[in-house]
Amino acid sequence: MNGSREALFAFAQAIIDPRKPDPVVVGPNPFYQIYEGAALLGRATPHYLNSLPHNRYAANLRELPDAVWRRTQLIYTCSPGNPTGAVMSLAEWKALFELSDQYGFVIASDECYSEIYFEEGKPPLGALDAARQLGRDGCERLVVFSSLSKRSNVPGMRSGFVAGDAAILKKYLLYRTYHGCAMSGPVQAASTTAWGDEQHVIENRRLYREKFDVALSILRPACDATLPDAAFYLWLPTPISDTEFARRLYIDKNVSVLPGSYLARHAQGVNPGTNRVRVALVSNVEECAESARRIRDFYLTL
Numbered sequence: 001m002n003g004s005r006e007a008l009f010a011f012a013q014a015i016i017d018p019r020k021p022d023p024v025v026v027g028p029n030p031f032y033q034i035y036e037g038a039a040l041l042g043r044a045t046p047h048y049l050n051s052l053p054h055n056r057y058a059a060n061l062r063e064l065p066d067a068v069w070r071r072t073q074l075i076y077t078c079s080p081g082n083p084t085g086a087v088m089s090l091a092e093w094k095a096l097f098e099l100s101d102q103y104g105f106v107i108a109s110d111e112c113y114s115e116i117y118f119e120e121g122k123p124p125l126g127a128l129d130a131a132r133q134l135g136r137d138g139c140e141r142l143v144v145f146s147s148l149s150k151r152s153n154v155p156g157m158r159s160g161f162v163a164g165d166a167a168i169l170k171k172y173l174l175y176r177t178y179h180g181c182a183m184s185g186p187v188q189a190a191s192t193t194a195w196g197d198e199q200h201v202i203e204n205r206r207l208y209r210e211k212f213d214v215a216l217s218i219l220r221p222a223c224d225a226t227l228p229d230a231a232f233y234l235w236l237p238t239p240i241s242d243t244e245f246a247r248r249l250y251i252d253k254n255v256s257v258l259p260g261s262y263l264a265r266h267a268q269g270v271n272p273g274t275n276r277v278r279v280a281l282v283s284n285v286e287e288c289a290e291s292a293r294r295i296r297d298f299y300l301t302l
């Protein structure tokens with residue numbers, strides 16, 4: 001099928017039932033923008049669960065009132081998270097599954113960073129595994145989205161897969177026969193090869209580890225840079241506004257980072273992206289090291 005972006009977007013359109021009054025789609029905050037767009041196109045109201053550092057970026061499900069959960073038809077989760085890298089624990093999954101049982105909403109678990117982690121043999125817990133560990137073998141109301149883009153560094157291929165609740169996937173497949181477009185044969189063949197090979201993924205992880213080691217050792221004297229649970233982002237605090245930080249860093253040092261407030265909404269009295277920037281360690285080791293030096297030097301001028 002296509003990449004996880006298209007799949008996540010289409011999923012909301014397939015799941016949201018417009019006949020039910022005032023549908024709600026819940027998602028993390030900060031977040032990957034597609035979740036919100038998918039909710040809006042599905043004529044649902046988006047609601048946000050904040051991911052904040054004091055709670056190791058774990059969502060507090062009690063942040064939203066019962067009245068919102070009762071209207072919720074779909075929730076997006078992102079673990080490992082973009083931009084925080086935070087990984088959901090078994091206890092968090094348990095709490096979310098219980099809420100889904102109580103209110104009947106579907107969980108769309110975006111796991112496109114599941115293969116970018118730091119210790120070989122210790123991958124982050126995924127939703128399907130959490131469901132299995134909790135005795136939910138049918139994965140009721142749970143669908144997981146994965147992608148080749150990050151594990152193989154090939155976002156251009158638009159290759160991903162979905163797995164989970166068979167009844168939901170059947171409906172989703174029907175929806176996609178109307179809406180989706182097929183991948184070309186050559187791209188299917190190339191992506192089959194990439195999915196079938198683990199060696200390049202192990203090497204990719206090794207390179208990310210090296211980039212984090214280098215970047216953190218350079219940045220730490222100047223700012224509070226921490227290793228995330230997984231994924232390939234640094235989520236750095238900024239002593240000036242995040243937009244000003246990104247603008248001046250680009251002008252003075254020619255380094256592009258994303259202002260955190262662009263990735264988040266004001267919810268429950270805060271915007272969790274304020275005074276943060278997202279740094280993606282996606283270039284090669286040398287360029288990441290050079291960028292980290294420039295970011296450090298910039299911090300030291302503030």
Ligand SMILES: Cc1ncc(COP(=O)(O)O)c(C=O)c1O
Nearest residue numbers: 003004005032082112147149155
């Ligand atoms: C959290 C998250 N989900 C999904 C995607 C989309 O990935 P794909 O290339 O599979 O569409 C991205 C891409 O940046 C992402 O950050």
